[in-house]
Amino acid sequence: MKAVILAGGLGTRLQPYTKTLPKPMLPLGGKPILEHEIEWVKKNGIKDIVLCVSYLRKKIEDYFGNGEKFGVKIEYAISNKPLATAGQLKTAEKLIDDTFVCLYGDSIYNFNLRNMIKQHKKSKSNITMSLYDYKFNLKYGVIDTKNNGQVTSWNEKPEFSAKINIGCYVMEEEILQLIPKNKPYGMDGVIRKVLTKNKKVGSVISKKGFIDIGDKKTYEKTNEEYSKK
Numbered sequence: 001m002k003a004v005i006l007a008g009g010l011g012t013r014l015q016p017y018t019k020t021l022p023k024p025m026l027p028l029g030g031k032p033i034l035e036h037e038i039e040w041v042k043k044n045g046i047k048d049i050v051l052c053v054s055y056l057r058k059k060i061e062d063y064f065g066n067g068e069k070f071g072v073k074i075e076y077a078i079s080n081k082p083l084a085t086a087g088q089l090k091t092a093e094k095l096i097d098d099t100f101v102c103l104y105g106d107s108i109y110n111f112n113l114r115n116m117i118k119q120h121k122k123s124k125s126n127i128t129m130s131l132y133d134y135k136f137n138l139k140y141g142v143i144d145t146k147n148n149g150q151v152t153s154w155n156e157k158p159e160f161s162a163k164i165n166i167g168c169y170v171m172e173e174e175i176l177q178l179i180p181k182n183k184p185y186g187m188d189g190v191i192r193k194v195l196t197k198n199k200k201v202g203s204v205i206s207k208k209g210f211i212d213i214g215d216k217k218t219y220e221k222t223n224e225e226y227s228k229k
Contacts, residue, residue, distance in 0.1 A: 029226030
């Protein structure tokens with residue numbers, strides 16, 4: 001089985017850090033985000049990795065090479081323009097011939113990927129998504145009323161929860177056929193297509209969550225924590 005890591009984004013929300021480094025190469029405690037991801041994938045038994053690269057790709061290629069010094073085998077799928085998540089994945093199509101894992105190159109994961117793969121195969125899903133039960137408090141009071149406007153209750157700053165996508169998937173190779181070639185296309189579009197075709201989309205809940213290195217504040221805080229470790 002191969003893992004495809006999407007590492008071609010521009011990282012505009014992380015400027016000025018990403019003016020000279022692609023987002024997956026930003027250091028966390030002395031190692032690039034991407035190296036942490038490769039170590040996690042390897043820990044879960046996958047040593048064949050495809051890196052989908054574009055923006056400042058030479059920085060990634062020069063650092064990781066063929067993956068030998070990291071104990072893995074690395075291949076590269078290259079695009080010359082931003083293609084969004086699924087569009088990037090499409091560039092790896094010729095390198096995929098079986099069930100594979102796909103993950104975003106700007107997040108840190110700490111759940112059991114082996115179990116996710118086992119569940120995917122057992123359920124015979126076409127795609128299995130990793131989710132997180134995200135809880136948040138509304139900063140306003142919520143007022144319930146009847147149709148005539150009569151107030152029935154006041155719930156001050158209630159807590160809500162929602163299952164959110166954390167950007168790690170197990171997929172069957174035929175899913176790649178649903179993605180247009182050389183065109184920006186989001187992973188949400190792929191999931192909708194799969195559901196429309198009545199194919200099976202499964203999910204697993206990650207209790208440990210994930211770290212999305214999507215903005216400067218999160219990156220700086222996470223880097224500080226990793227540096228202390």
